[in-house]
Amino acid sequence: MSRPMVAIALAALLGAAGQAQAAAKPKPATTPAAATTKAKPASAPALSQANYPIERYTLDNGLTVLLHEDHTVPVVCFWQWYKVGSRNERQGITGLSHFFEHMMFNGSKNVPPKEYDKRLESRGAYSNAFTTRDMTAYYEEGGKESLETMLQLDSDRMRELSLLPDMLKSEIEVVREERRFRTDNSVPGLLDEALYSTAFEASPYHWPVVGWMKDLERITRDEMVAYFRTYYAPNNCILVLVGDFDPKDAKAKIAQYFASIPKQTPPAPPVNSEPEQNGERTASVRYPSETVSIDVGYKAPSVASDDIWTLDVLSNILSGGESSRLHQALVYDQQIALSASASFRAGLEPGLFEFYVEMKPGHTAEEAQKALYAEIQRLVTDGPTERELQKARNQAESGFISALKTNNGAGQALAYFEHVHGDYKKFFTAIDKYRAVTAADCRRVAQQVFDPTKRTAAVLVPLEVGKEAQP
């Protein structure tokens, strides 16, 4: 069932208008929502500067800083969020952003290789990072007394990363292993790569985040150095500090460590020449398996569109828990699938609204597509019922706020809004956007996005397990 959702809880705690959702009287599930249904306006915004204070400022070198104090526990989480991801790459250097993420832990001017983690762990702190199509994000988490160590380590690697040839040589092998693990020997990984490279032809979302294996064999140190200068400049980064700190002291220390790092010419935006898709596409992937899976994507708008909030709600209607439409139809009623899910995450470029279905043994990809498309079409035609719309809005709101349970999650959300939405203040209006989604919005956006001519399906063609080698 759904993951724990503390969301409404925190909204209520913050004195927000959670009651409009949570206490809504259930309507019979069979009543279609009237097209004119308006979401109830909330009496107060769920999140605001008043109940969730955030301070934002910019250093002279262009470095953006966001601070949110929470003194509940004597710990801090510190994010460095670089506005670069695989969309900033090009053919020939795909995977460079992600490789870079690994290299950021492998030595900088005053921090020799291996020292980064040693200094953190010996103070009880922990660090990790991730790369997506749009961003490369790093964080450390530990007791509040470890903050200065974090600032020291992270400013040093922003100022001058070593990119030592020996470290490049061994770390690229780690990355290739990661690719073999997550993509080449994984059904979902193979399908994801096939889906994006087929759905997008001239968008920077065409290539995989981890990069093509052959590009991972040819990326040079010179390309890495040029990339560092351009994209790891302070003016291309957002720092977020969440937790138990003294703001005056934290600001002084951030200035002390980061203010003297020189700004660079802002990078040119990536080129996106993606033409309009005019017809359904299919990619097939052969791999040994006793079950068939499909990964389906419909062209969906970027974060610039106001329809993204409705798409989140649609995703909950289709696959938010066992009571959702896809689980009920494919897993419960027809009993043809092991799992069926929908997902959408708004990005900087137009992206995909995705569906992933794994069938039971003996059921085919054709059956999967037929059943999936029938459910999507039913939603396009009839729209949601009042109760499922309310449930989906509650879930969207829950999911949003539950991410704020942790310092880590709160920092990630703030950086995401500042970077992808272009303004952290949109963080405060997100819940109101979900609350405002109507049944009419759902039908309109579903009709527009779930257009079969803008659909791509990546389909597993199963080979016999343990018998045939992959071609």
Place this chain on the structure above:
Amino acid sequence: MSRRVSNGRFERSLMVALCAAAVLAAAPAGAAPAAPTRTQLANGLNVIVVPTSRLPLVDFRLVSRAGSVNDPAGKEGLASLTADLLTQGAGKRSAKQIADDIEFVGGSLNAFPGTEQMVVTCEVLKKDLALGLELFRDCVVSPTFSADDFNRKKEEALGQIASNKSEPSVIADNAMARWFWADNPLGHPPIGWEGSVKSLTRDDVVKFHHGYLTPERSVLVIVGDVDAAALVASLKTAFAAWKPAGPAPTTDPYGPAAALHGRTLRVINKPEATQTQIRMMCPSVPRNHPDWFAMEVANTICGAGFTSRLVNSIRVEQGLTYSIGSAFQQRRAAGAFRISTFTRNDQLRKCVDATLAEVKKLVDEGPTDAELDKAKNYLKGQYPLGLQAPDDLAGEIANVEFFNLPQDFIATYPAKIDQVTMVDVKRVLKTYFCTEDLKILVVTNGEMAKKALDGLGALEMKEIE
């Protein structure tokens, strides 16, 4: 059930679990949580309530000695199927009604099958406490087990068993457990085998539920924004009809693994694999053992965390893998030490040799003082991060009960870590960290692996089961 990878997200490491639970705390780092209320209901159920008022949330967690170790021979998968069915119709609600009611209020309700535990959890807002308690109680005490739901979930289990055959890491884990534990009930995966699951009947599930998911075999932990006295009163009413099946069990249905003498190897043939999954394992001690803290520290130095010996040597220095780790699998009545990694096929032998050499060096020479301090600080720094969410705290409290650990385990954790000495660490390294007497299993192209592993020990080849 979905194995979907997160959309286009590549992380530095697989070890994110360490920090994923780092949420706002109910208790300051290292401090004991609010005083728990302990009660035993008339039916023998032990209840622990921990009030926390920071979030208007309530988390339930029932842990029962009803795991796959309790599966009768030939009925492997029974505990797991029983757990799967708890939320699929109970009391007056159908499966769909249960899901719809809990999801409408943004809550969660889950039943998890495990090796020696069945765990049922529920999280709701304080205002939905009555609904949460009703759903939770119904699923535990009066699941319907309708014939249709039974057949549906049984088919799903069979489908999942088939699906697992395309997942190299799951193939490796299951094959190693089966080989290592042999006829021990720890040797089968909770989900069972294709043949045993096919033989399961609805009657088996009903009997398992009556015999094992019982109050005397269970502990119920509730953490959240509650009034302890009022809650205990409603629990007494809610669980009044739940009857014990007998006295609380005093023994476990399994014992330790047989001691190993020398190295043996097994290759699971997956001809198309471009990457080899590697597992190494030897017997160890149960969870409630006086050496536990020293073993935690030693294992942190050996193979947990980015600066551990194995990660440093195999990943950072040699670039042989993306992920390597060592861990103790510790149960109530048995334990094992295990190393897991993967590498590209042409580096298989090098990876195995380097891993064994690294452990041997640590065992022979011991860690440095700096390494010992670092590991202790790291464990003390990370432990409170994993106790801050109410559901995580409930989990740790339930563990303390389940493994009969001292009642002050959580509060004294940092002090106990501090007390571990270099002498302790060197001793446990020599006692529990094996390099000679162990089993090594790989999942990969069989012909390639046979050549690569030649000379390491007696080797046999098997197909995927």
